[in-house]
Amino acid sequence: MELLSVNVGRLKAVEHTSAASGLSGVDKQPVAGPVRVFAPGPQGAGASGVEGDEIGDPRFHGGDDRAVTAYAREDLDHWERELGRPLADGAFGENLTTTGLDVNGALIGERWRIGSEVVLEVTGGRVPCSTFQGHLGEKGWVRRFTRAGQPGALLRVIEPGTLRPGDPVRVVQRPDHDITVALLFRAATLERELLPRTLAAAPWMEASLLEAAQRYAEKHGG
Numbered sequence: 001m002e003l004l005s006v007n008v009g010r011l012k013a014v015e016h017t018s019a020a021s022g023l024s025g026v027d028k029q030p031v032a033g034p035v036r037v038f039a040p041g042p043q044g045a046g047a048s049g050v051e052g053d054e055i056g057d058p059r060f061h062g063g064d065d066r067a068v069t070a071y072a073r074e075d076l077d078h079w080e081r082e083l084g085r086p087l088a089d090g091a092f093g094e095n096l097t098t099t100g101l102d103v104n105g106a107l108i109g110e111r112w113r114i115g116s117e118v119v120l121e122v123t124g125g126r127v128p129c130s131t132f133q134g135h136l137g138e139k140g141w142v143r144r145f146t147r148a149g150q151p152g153a154l155l156r157v158i159e160p161g162t163l164r165p166g167d168p169v170r171v172v173q174r175p176d177h178d179i180t181v182a183l184l185f186r187a188a189t190l191e192r193e194l195l196p197r198t199l200a201a202a203p204w205m206e207a208s209l210l211e212a213a214q215r216y217a218e219k220h221g222g
Contacts, residue, residue, distance in 0.1 A: 016134025117161025
């Protein structure tokens, strides 16, 4: 398992964004490294956990629970075949592009050691938005991406440090439940009846998804 690239985005004006500024950092490009990774502070502060990466809409991106995003090269390769076009590392707006790692099958709360310093913890899955759709230029992309159920992971920083392309990735901790990134994503989108089940991962889940699961459970039981 390996880190293929570290990707950062600079704020640019885009047409398809709900951010009041009209700016987005979704267009992420690989950088040579080393790149510092850190806990950026609370949600809404407007900060990514990856040095040099800029956040356009702090309501939905950045903050400690969503400090870093990851997507598997294998899933990008799948979408290359589906879309009939090349997709570079970072094309889906992810900070980390990995290989050999089952990102969508990772458990919520699973920890990855990347290189010699950094430890990241899985908190949820990336929910697509109109900015992502506009970035790719694919009509109906939000619906198509959601149905595929390959969202990629959101991560918090447990141990900060520096990352470089080629760093090895090791899974160093797995909690005792069965709530994966893919299952939590399905629960948050198309199969909301699964939300009460996801509370087994409550101690590790990112705050907005946890709140949604708790509200649903209170209203519908479970």
